[in-house]
Amino acid sequence: MIVSFDTIIMSYKPPYSLTAKAFKLVIAISEQLGKYQGLQLDKPEPQLRRKNRIRSIHSSLVIEGNRLSQEQVSDILDGKRVLGPARDILEVRNAIKAYDSLDKFKAHKSESLLKAHGLLMQGLAEDAGQLRSGNVGIFKGTKLTHMAPPKHLVKKHISDLLSYLNSDEHPLIKSCVFHYEFEFIHPFSDGNGRLGRLWQSLILTEFNPVFAYLPVESLIKAKQRKYYDVLAHCDKAADSSSFIEFMLEIILAAIKSLLQETKSASATCESRINYARTQLGKSKFKRQDYLGLFKNISTATASRDLNWALVNKLLRRTGAKNQARYEWIASSCLRHSSQ
Numbered sequence: 001m002i003v004s005f006d007t008i009i010m011s012y013k014p015p016y017s018l019t020a021k022a023f024k025l026v027i028a029i030s031e032q033l034g035k036y037q038g039l040q041l042d043k044p045e046p047q048l049r050r051k052n053r054i055r056s057i058h059s060s061l062v063i064e065g066n067r068l069s070q071e072q073v074s075d076i077l078d079g080k081r082v083l084g085p086a087r088d089i090l091e092v093r094n095a096i097k098a099y100d101s102l103d104k105f106k107a108h109k110s111e112s113l114l115k116a117h118g119l120l121m122q123g124l125a126e127d128a129g130q131l132r133s134g135n136v137g138i139f140k141g142t143k144l145t146h147m148a149p150p151k152h153l154v155k156k157h158i159s160d161l162l163s164y165l166n167s168d169e170h171p172l173i174k175s176c177v178f179h180y181e182f183e184f185i186h187p188f189s190d191g192n193g194r195l196g197r198l199w200q201s202l203i204l205t206e207f208n209p210v211f212a213y214l215p216v217e218s219l220i221k222a223k224q225r226k227y228y229d230v231l232a233h234c235d236k237a238a239d240s241s242s243f244i245e246f247m248l249e250i251i252l253a254a255i256k257s258l259l260q261e262t263k264s265a266s267a268t269c270e271s272r273i274n275y276a277r278t279q280l281g282k283s284k285f286k287r288q289d290y291l292g293l294f295k296n297i298s299t300a301t302a303s304r305d306l307n308w309a310l311v312n313k314l315l316r317r318t319g320a321k322n323q324a325r326y327e328w329i330a331s332s333c334l335r336h337s338s339q
Contacts, residue, residue, distance in 0.1 A: 012160040014181050016240040018173065025248035026172050032255040033208060048261055050077075052215040056201070057095045059221035060194050066091050087124065094120050098198060102212060107178075107203045108165040110158070116198060121191045131155060132189040146235055148186035157185045171207035175200045176247040180240040183231060204251070214254040223250070269305045272297070273314060276305075277328055284318075284325045 058066075058073045068089070072082045076092045098119040105112035118129025127133065131154050138146040149157055161181050165174055179200040186192050197217050204211035220227050230246045276293055291302050306326060309315040315326045 012164050013167070014161070014164060014177050014240060015238055016177055016244060019241055019245060021245050022173065022241070022248060025245065025252055026170055029172060029248065029252050029255060032252065032259055033210065036210060036255065036259050048258075049213045052213050052258070053077075053099060055215035055218040057092065057099060057217075059215065059218040060197050061088075061091050061095060063197075063217075063221050063224055063227075064091075064193055068092055090123050094122055094124065095194065102198075102202055102205060105202055107199065107206055108162050110162060113158070113162070113195075113199070117188055117191060117195055120195055120198070121188070125188075125190045127189055128191075131158070131187050134189070136186055136189065138186070145232060146184075146186075148184070154185060154187050157181075158187050161185065165203065171203060172248065172251065173244060175203040175207075176244040177240055178203060179247060180231065180234055180243040184235065200247070210255075210258070214251075214258055216250055216254045219250045219253055219257075269308050272305055273309045277314070280328075282328065284327045286325060290326075 054070055054073050054077065058068070058070045061068070066088045068076075068082070068084050072084060073092050075082050076089065077096055082089055098116055101116070101119060105116055114129050114131075121128035133151060135151050136148045137144050138148070161178060164181075165178065167174070169177075179196050182196040182199065183192060188195065197220065201211060201214075201216060204214070204216075226246065230243050234240045234243045272294055276290055279293055280289060287299070287302050287306060290306060291297070291299065294302070297305075306315065306317075309326075310317055313329060316329055318325050318327075
């Protein structure tokens with residue numbers, strides 16, 4: 001049974017300060033998000049979304065010691081049989097379920113947090129979906145690197161942290177603070193790293209849906225040593241400011257990467273036609289209406305796009321030249337570019 005420990009107290013603020021660097025990074029990320037929205041695409045292309053989801057799951061689990069490759073993660077996602085350690089395969093299957101459920105969770109709700117942990121750790125931990133009932137320490141070899149708060153304080157710490165998500169702080173900052181504080185509290189007996197990264201993705205996605213397709217975890221994996229070094233530094237400083245800066249740099253790099261990949265994917269006739277169909281709906285439209293969706297293409301390019309759609313029986317045309325009107329053929333299906 002999932003028991004709520006949400007609180008109505010919203011005055012809690014974890015220890016951190018907003019540096020000039022953090023402010024600049026928030027502005028830079030916002031600018032990149034604006035550029036992405038300027039592409040006028042509702043979502044990244046399906047193949048790009050799939051690729052980045054695989055990268056996210058694979059990277060987050062590799063950080064925790066999973067030995068499967070991206071190709072094997074892809075095969076598991078497709079329902080194919082994969083040879084490998086049973087635990088590693090189960091970790092991937094669980095992670096797929098958790099990431100697929102992202103849009104059903106609420107970041108500030110304890111029920112969501114516990115359910116997500118249950119999905120991630122089903123069959124991997126006896127207390128999956130439950131806060132830890134014992135004291136834990138994190139070791140590097142035989143050296144204790146972090147002693148988590150005692151078990152009797154876990155529920156209050158998590159309740160305070162979830163209440164912080166209702167504050168007026170910028171979501172980009174809140175996502176980083178939550179990530180650090182969650183790892184510091186270490187509220188579960190196992191699975192804290194993968195759940196902390198998943199929950200930061202959820203907080204970001206609630207801020208802007210595009211973050212559901214950002215492989216932030218893969219960039220953390222690329223800087224894994226620094227990731228742990230910054231966590232340790234913040235533990236000693238009792239302040240997460242350095243971690244905020246580090247994670248904002250990761251997020252900025254991720255959105256820049258997605259923007260570049262999306263530009264490449266969107267620079268095709270087929271992807272523009274697919275987007276136009278979602279925007280122009282069932283009514284008849286003119287070439288000028290099509291041009292209005294894509295400010296950076298020429299009249300000649302618009303004509304080539306529309307002719308391509310006519311040849312591929314996605315559109316029908318009535319009239320000629322300036323009097324031409326187009327409408328979508330109802331039985332046709334949207335296509336997706338593989339370019």
